[in-house]
Amino acid sequence: MMGRQEVLDKVRAALVDVVAQEQDSALAPALGRGRSIAPHPAMTESIGASQAPAQDTPPQWEYGQPTAVHDVAELFIDRVVDYKATVERAATEAEIPALVARMLASAGALTCALPAGLDAAWIADGAAAGVQMRWDDPPLSKEELNTISAVVTAASSGMAETGTIVLDHRADQGRRILSLLPDTHVCVIRADQIVTDVPEAMARQEASLRAGLPITWISGPSATSDIELSRVEGVHGPRNLYVIVVG
Amino acid sequence: MRTNEKSRASATLVTPASAPVRRTPAPPAERMIDAPPFPENVKNYINNEQLRANMRHATHTIRAKRSAVAAELPNWEELRTAAEDIKNHTARHLDYYLEQLEANLIKNGAQVHWASDAAEANRIVIALVQAKGVDEVVKIKSMVTQEIELNEALEAAGIAAWETDLAELIVQLGHDRPSNILVPAIHRNRDEVREIFLREMKLYGKAAPEDLDNDPKNLAAAARLHLREKFLRAKVALSGSNFCVADNGTLVIVESEGNGRMCLTLPETLISVTGIEKLVPTIADLEVVLQLLPRSSTGERMNPYTSMWTGVTPGDGPQEVHVVLVDNGRSKVLADTTGREVLRCIRCAACMHACPIYERVGGHPYGSVYPGPIGSALTPQLRGFNSAIDKSLPFACSLCGACAEVCPVKIPLPDILVYLRHRVVEEKKRGHLGLEQTLIGFFGWVMSKGRRFGRFGTMAGLARRVLGKEYLRSLPSLGKRWTASRDLRMPPKSSYRKLWKKRARRKGGA
Numbered sequence: 001m002m003g004r005q006e007v008l009d010k011v012r013a014a015l016v017d018v019v020a021q022e023q024d025s026a027l028a029p030a031l032g033r034g035r036s037i038a039p040h041p042a043m044t045e046s047i048g049a050s051q052a053p054a055q056d057t058p059p060q061w062e063y064g065q066p067t068a069v070h071d072v073a074e075l076f077i078d079r080v081v082d083y084k085a086t087v088e089r090a091a092t093e094a095e096i097p098a099l100v101a102r103m104l105a106s107a108g109a110l111t112c113a114l115p116a117g118l119d120a121a122w123i124a125d126g127a128a129a130g131v132q133m134r135w136d137d138p139p140l141s142k143e144e145l146n147t148i149s150a151v152v153t154a155a156s157s158g159m160a161e162t163g164t165i166v167l168d169h170r171a172d173q174g175r176r177i178l179s180l181l182p183d184t185h186v187c188v189i190r191a192d193q194i195v196t197d198v199p200e201a202m203a204r205q206e207a208s209l210r211a212g213l214p215i216t217w218i219s220g221p222s223a224t225s226d227i228e229l230s231r232v233e234g235v236h237g238p239r240n241l242y243v244i245v246v247g
Numbered sequence: 248m249r250t251n252e253k254s255r256a257s258a259t260l261v262t263p264a265s266a267p268v269r270r271t272p273a274p275p276a277e278r279m280i281d282a283p284p285f286p287e288n289v290k291n292y293i294n295n296e297q298l299r300a301n302m303r304h305a306t307h308t309i310r311a312k313r314s315a316v317a318a319e320l321p322n323w324e325e326l327r328t329a330a331e332d333i334k335n336h337t338a339r340h341l342d343y344y345l346e347q348l349e350a351n352l353i354k355n356g357a358q359v360h361w362a363s364d365a366a367e368a369n370r371i372v373i374a375l376v377q378a379k380g381v382d383e384v385v386k387i388k389s390m391v392t393q394e395i396e397l398n399e400a401l402e403a404a405g406i407a408a409w410e411t412d413l414a415e416l417i418v419q420l421g422h423d424r425p426s427n428i429l430v431p432a433i434h435r436n437r438d439e440v441r442e443i444f445l446r447e448m449k450l451y452g453k454a455a456p457e458d459l460d461n462d463p464k465n466l467a468a469a470a471r472l473h474l475r476e477k478f479l480r481a482k483v484a485l486s487g488s489n490f491c492v493a494d495n496g497t498l499v500i501v502e503s504e505g506n507g508r509m510c511l512t513l514p515e516t517l518i519s520v521t522g523i524e525k526l527v528p529t530i531a532d533l534e535v536v537l538q539l540l541p542r543s544s545t546g547e548r549m550n551p552y553t554s555m556w557t558g559v560t561p562g563d564g565p566q567e568v569h570v571v572l573v574d575n576g577r578s579k580v581l582a583d584t585t586g587r588e589v590l591r592c593i594r595c596a597a598c599m600h601a602c603p604i605y606e607r608v609g610g611h612p613y614g615s616v617y618p619g620p621i622g623s624a625l626t627p628q629l630r631g632f633n634s635a636i637d638k639s640l641p642f643a644c645s646l647c648g649a650c651a652e653v654c655p656v657k658i659p660l661p662d663i664l665v666y667l668r669h670r671v672v673e674e675k676k677r678g679h680l681g682l683e684q685t686l687i688g689f690f691g692w693v694m695s696k697g698r699r700f701g702r703f704g705t706m707a708g709l710a711r712r713v714l715g716k717e718y719l720r721s722l723p724s725l726g727k728r729w730t731a732s733r734d735l736r737m738p739p740k741s742s743y744r745k746l747w748k749k750r751a752r753r754k755g756g757a
Contacts, residue, residue: 003361003371007523007574010363011342014582018339059336061329063531079548139562142479142513162549175563176512176554180505202534209497209530212355214560217553222505225545226414226430227437227463228301229308235413235467236474237505237552 064203066196072160073191073245079163083220084233085241093246100152100186101125103242107184109150113140115178117171122188123152136174145177150184151238156208156215158194159201165189165218165243166201168208176214185238187218191247270383270407271398272422272447279424280630282614284639289612298434298609305433306599306606312546313597313653319548320538329535331657334591337493337526338581344493344526345572351496355558357568365395368573372397372485372518373404375569379516381406381482385474387500387507388412389487390428390594391522391573393616394629397485408485409451409477411506413470420447426610428617429544429596434609437461448473474506484510484565488521489593490536491570494529497557498570501540501550511554517565523572524590536593539655544595576629585666589625591656598650598660604643613640620650620660627667632674641667682725704742711737 069075077087086106088099104112104126114123116137127133134140134148154172155165165187167173179185195201205215222237233239282288292298317323337344349359360375362368376384384401386408392398398408398419410419417432418425421443425431432440444455444466453476455469486507490499498519500507511517527536541550559568581587599605599619610618614636615626623644627637641664650660676684693703711717718734721727729735 003363003367006363007361007572007578008342008345010574010578011345011523011581014578014587015339015342017584059329059332059532059535061325061332061535063534083551146475146479159549164549169560169563176508177564180508180512198538199534202531202537206530209492209495209555209557212557212560214557214563215553215555216508217549219547219549219551221551222503223551224413224467224504226412226417226432226504227435227440227466229305229430229433230463232463232467235471235504235506236411236478236509 064199066200067161069160069196072194072196073247076158076160076163076194077243077245079160080165080220080241080243083163083223083241085220085243087243087245090244090246096122096188096244096246097125099244100188101129101131103186103244104131104150104152104184105129107150107240107242109184111148111150113145113148113151113174113178113182115151115153115172115174118152118154118174119172126152136178139175140178142177142181145181148182150186151179151182152186152188153179155187155189155193157201157204158189159197160194161197163219164198164201166205167216167218168205168213169216170208170213176216179216179218180237183238184240184242185218185221186242186244188244188246191245194245269402270405271402271409272419272451274399274419274422275424279614279616280634280636282612282634282636284635285612285614285643286639288614288636289608292608292612297436299607301434301436302606302609305427305430306601309430309546309600313543313600316542316546316548317653320542326535326539327655327657330539330593330655331591333527333532333535334593334656337528338524338587338590341523341526341581344528345523348491348493348496348526349572351494352558352570353496355496357496357558357570360569360571362571362573362575365573365575368395368520368571368575369397369400371571372520373401373406375516375518376401376406376483377404379483383407383409383477383481384483384485384518385409385411385477385481385510385514386415386484387486387502387510388415388431389485389520390616391487391575392485392520393425395520395573395575397520409474409481411474411478411510412502413467413504413506416470416474417443420444420451424611425616426618427596427599428594434611437463437466440466444469444473452477474509478506478509478513481510481514483516483518484514486510486517486519488519488525488570489540490533491521491526492528492530492533493526495557497530497555499533499537499553499555501537501553503545503551505552508552508554511556512564514565516567516569518569518571520571520573523574523577524592540593540595543593543597543653543655576631579631580625580628583628586624586628586663588658588663589621589628591658592621592625593656594621595655597653597655598658601649601653602644603647603649604645613643615640620644620664621658624658624660624663624667627671632671638671638674641665641671701742701744704738704744707738708740708742708745711740 080087090096100122111132114135123133156168157166221233221239221241222235223233224235225231352359360371401408410416414430414432417440427433438461441461448455453473488498489501541547598621602619605619613622615622617625623640627640630637632638644664646661648661694700720734722730
């Protein structure tokens with residue numbers, strides 16, 4: 001723990017000018033030297049009020065604001081297609097099983113991993129068509145998952161502007177490894193789960209993060225531009241991404 | 248690219264019989280900090296036409312993509328200002344946020360370690376890996392681990408660190424060094440990559456297919472196969488972090504390929520090494536930086552994968568999670584009230600892609616893991632101004648300002664480089680005075696008194712009369728550097744002061 005004290009001491013020594021400025025402005029707020037803008041959100045839930053950072057340099061930013069998007073679901077679909085993913089829109093939940101089956105067939109999937117909490121109705125058609133369904137209950141080993149060709153998951157939310165799917169890995173989305181090792185990922189997202197852009201989505205994810213859940217953002221299939229900056233879809237993550245937007 | 252040729256030759260000479268055998272491909276033997284000063288070092292690169300063509304293509308492509316997606320957001324400038332404010336605020340209270348991050352990490356089952364310098368950070372990581380009884384780790388691309396030279400420290404301890412990012416793999420297998428923080432193999436073209444894969448992959452794991460061609464799609468597929476067995480086998484993964492959220496203990500990594508997700512998910516133990524400047528105060532702050540980073544770096548609306556994790560998640564991913572907080576000179580940078588602005592950097596690489604100098608020489612001549620404008624502004628501050636390369640880096644810039652315009656956290660890079668030039672000169676003045684300092688000192692003395700300056704003008708005019716020339720075509724010794732490419736104009740016969748006096752006399756007389 002020597003390193004800890006040393007680092008913190010050096011950081012504090014480096015910030016003497018900040019401390020001095022703050023004492024100045026604390027002594028003379030009436031003279032207008034202290035800034036009276038809203039505090040950074042961090043300060044509203046600080047660990048101990050006595051050591052909370054003073055209200056300086058608050059960001060000039062309104063958090064969690066939606067952006068102006070005419071049709072959130074349509075923009076989401078456009079942007080996801082732009083990443084070379086395959087997207088289908090289902091009018092009602094009843095259409096999901098047939099779409100899932102069609103996507104699994106088009107990817108040539110013989111086996112499919114399923115999160116323990118997935119709606120079993122979604123995969124009924126696929127199973128009937130002969131795809132071997134493997135529930136992650138008890139948990140599948142990484143060696144098993146490495147031989148399974150596809151996975152079907154739900155989603156937690158979506159962002160239209162960036163074409164991003166958010167998983168918070170609850171029971172209907174499964175452990176992180178589930179949507180990683182199989183080469184094909186079929187993801188079902190409800191239209192009402194899609195928001196405009198990052199700020200709105202971030203606000204929605206806050207509760208999951210506070211609960212300690214891991215979060216994965218997926219924007220198209222795995223890709224690289226590392227060789228001459230020419231984009232190649234599919235490196236380590238799933239090379240085929242299929243998305244069903246419901247509603 | 249002399250260094251690469253040399254190390255490549257020596258690497259092929261090493262056979263299993265002529266131990267000591269390395270676990271991983273040997274990087275160039277020369278230490279980066281021993282590089283000659285930038286103006287000398289560029290001579291090894293500027294005439295490499297292949298390199299210049301690769302760099303020009305890459306920087307122009309990515310520049311165009313960046314400006315297109317930045318222009319899509321109507322509030323881009325507000326986002327930049329918000330990010331600047333958030334990072335400034337965090338830096339001003341870094342001690343508070345570091346302690347808050349630590350408390351929240353521990354609360355969520357992670358173990359926190361603190362390292363004052365590179366040696367301490369490497370010791371901590373090696374001890375953690377050894378405690379797991381393994382001799383290999385998989386690694387996500389991380390700038391801070393390059394800065395502390397962790398891979399070589401692990402190699403010396405008998406632990407193989409496998410780079411899993413495609414570009415880092417190309418660099419590692421090529422016995423090379425990264426030349427860009429975002430696209431480390433930006434200096435290599437597809438033919439070179441194919442050659443490296445065919446030659447090296449078989450020495451360190453699954454061989455590349457013998458009929459491998461130079462199609463990037465097939466090259467990426469070869470990397471997928473080569474690394475898949477390493478991902479499945481590894482018990483320990485090493486990562487950096489893009490952001491650490493203090494008020495929840497959440498770490499964030501943005502990536503493209505999925506190698507990051509593999510490392511963050513498959514192994515039992517995860518060790519994340521992170522610079523202490525990577526903090527943001529709250530979860531909400533991520534909405535700002537996660538919009539700026541992908542658009543500024545790869546020029547995408549969003550990078551393919553972003554992972555966030557908060558300590559240990561029971562039943563999902565690594566069940567032993569460590570975070571190593573590294574100072575390694577950052578507190579020294581923080582202490583400089585002007586220089587500290589570079590600590591806002593989120594490592595997007597937009598500045599280097601915009602830089603006309605970087606575009607022509609690539610990252611290697613900078614002698615630093617952080618090349619380009621941010622490297623010139625950050626590295627000398629981190630390492631101190633002691634080496635020849637570090638003293639030269641603030642001058643590796645034409646002050647055109649393109650970098651500052653694209654920086655997503657609004658670091659005024661040209662201003663900082665000018666300031667650092669001043670620091671280099673101040674440092675020089677403290678040592679013995681060179682010719683430049685002596686001359687400047689002399690002129691300072693001359694110009695400090697009006698009469699003295701007047702006499703100097705008279706004497707300069709006299710010299711002109713004595714030599715009888717308007718231009719000097721060649722000067723001896725050091726002066727030759729000036730006259731090699733231009734003539735030196737002699738001072739006028741009469742000084743301005745004299746002319747002025749004459750004029751006053753005439754007017755007075757009239």
